[in-house]
Amino acid sequence: MHIDLSGKTALVSASTAGIGFAIATGLARAGAHTIINGRSEASVVASLDAMRDAVPNADVRGIAGDLSSADGIAKLVHAVPTADILVNNAGIYGPEPFFEISDETWERFFQTNVMSGVRLARHYMRGMLERDWGRIVFISSESALNIPADMIHYGMTKTAQLSIARGLAKLAAGTQVTVNSVLPGPTMSDGVKSMLKETAEQQGKSVDQVAVEFVRTHRASSILQRPATVEEVANLVVYVCSAQASATTGAALRVDGGVVDSIV
CATH class of the missing domain: 1.10.1220 (Arc Repressor Mutant)
Known part of the structure; x- marks a missing residue:
């Protein structure tokens, strides 16, 4: 299978390292004009250099901005008005006993992990529907299904992403815009x-x-x-963003190594 994303613009949030960088690299390697995003200018510049080393012919640019706030999202969409592919990878995690999780921490996790994707989808999906082609992928987690007792606040945000992605897929019914979630396991x-x-x-x-x-x-x-390696996760995401994945939408796709003990 040859995945060709030439002529498509792909935005991957929080993509200066880890899974996000691997996804951005895979999309650039497939020919997409790829936008890298990170919180700091320094991290974006370093990632652009690393990307060009890995994919010498990459058509890539970077936008610095913290996507945990509406202001950060506004800055990004002003710099990148349209996108054909949106990968909502921005997220934070960390264990904390339930009785010690403050309201502020709940809110911070919700704004970063959930509302960043909501705001970006709200902006970019309109154009995708108008052009009748687009791909939106939420990077969730097996923790959306196996809620960790020591990270209940994190698990909640990952489950919320599944609901949003499924609802947006229904909103795009009958179009060539697909919306899916990808659920990595330990990576x-x-x-x-x-x-x-x-x-x-x-x-x-x-x-x-x-x-x-x-x-x-x-x-x-x-x-x-x-x-899993970050590349193994990225491989599934790149496929979901391709023309070949046109019949896959509204799905929660696991790349968790079989951690979730389910046959569906």
């Missing part, structure tokens, strides 16, 4: 590597070894029995 992103680094040093093991042990201990239902 060796930059954030996960940083989180495991101290444990690996204390135990005298590699980060990869500790990551595998984490999956087998804390995600024992995993069929893959290891974390």
Whole structure:
């Protein structure tokens, strides 16, 4: 299968590292004019350099902006008025005991993980419908289905994304605009590597070894029995953004290594 996104503009939120950067790289490699986004100008510039090293002919540009607020979204859409492909990857996570999660933390997670995607879809989907072609993908998580007891606030936002994506897919019924969610499981992103680094040093093991042990201990239902790579997640997203995925919409697509113990 040859995926050709030439002539399409793709925006990937929070794409200077990890899964977001892998997705942006995959879209650029498929020929899309790709927009990288990050909170700081420095992170955007560094990511653009890394992208051009990985994909020498990449048609790529970067926009700095914090998408956790309406003002940050307004800045981005002013710089990028239209897009054919929108990947809502912006998100934050972190464990915290339920009884210690403040109202402010609940609000921060909701604004970053949910409302960033709502605001971007509200802007870009109008043009997609007018042109009768578009792809919107929400990067959710297996935590949307397996709500973590130590990250209930995070799980809530990931479940909310599934509802929004399904509703938007129905809104686009009968058009060539598709809306889907992709649910990664444990993935060796930059954030996960940083989180495991101290444990690996204390135990005298590699980060990869500790990551595998984490999956087998804390995600024992995993069929893959290891974390996915960011590229493995990105591969599914790039496909969902392609013309070949035209009959896939309103779906919650898992790339979780079988962590969710379900046959559907």
